[in-house]
Amino acid sequence: MMTDHAPESAVRCPFCESTDTERESAFGSEISKTQYYCNGCNTVFERIKYDGENPDTGR
């Protein structure tokens, strides 16, 4: 149940701007970050998941 709100296609590499990226790990150096791998420049980068969401309470 990984609920990162950004669609995979929207995650752009900050180094080469390629969108050919894959999620490497749900949690990076902090629980608020996701780790990605860029197939364009073969670089690992992190993305902050924060978007101001509150956790779902089933309402």
Next chain:
Amino acid sequence: MSEWPEPAVDYVQAITDTKLVLGHRYAQWALSGPSLEDDIGGASAAQEEIGHVRQLASKLEAQGRDLEWTKGQRDPDEFANAACLDRIDGDWTEYVASIAPADRAAWYLLDAIDRDDLEGLITKMGEDEYFHLEYHDARLETLAEEDPGTVQATLERTLPQALAFIGPASYDESEDPLYEAGFTDRPISEIRTAFIDHYRELFAETDVSLEDVDWDAPADDWNETRRRTGTDAITANDVKQLRGERNAEFALS
């Protein structure tokens, strides 16, 4: 600040105590995770829980509750934390399956509060909790693959304790005093259903069976102040650490 209805102070105190003990448990286990990321995440979550305690403690003080008492100057059996945090018996798996239900239950209780004087504070706490709960669920899913027996055995104990912390099933729209008073906008019975549904769904496709969980907890002798049954409590040593008696510089000030 306007006065809260009678049982609301105990309700918020129980959430605050759960966060206080939760912060303590996160910190205690922050060097025991299977990876450095788990440890860093645990340390971050500990700081956030203690930050929430500071904010809630000031609100409780405004309602007449003694600040030093809230910060820990009391006996162990006066703490109203979720019982699943009293002690963690076992290893990392037992730890995750103990703290996760407590953190989620505390958030559901906070989310149900419908007060203008608490709204901004609760929204900010929710932004922190978003990552705590997401992390717990992701970890529970991996642990359900690696060690389903331990996850199941722990949840059979901790889920009923978390349900007792949420409150009795009989507290529906007509029986829940805080819902009736307008302090919350969701009766306890509805919060319980959402909480139960969440865990049933989370483990539906795993080898962890929740069939033997006592979903009807708590029993009739529920203590409304401590939001649990029975007389168990955190240890005297836990209280010493919460107070920072051994190193006052790290105490909640």
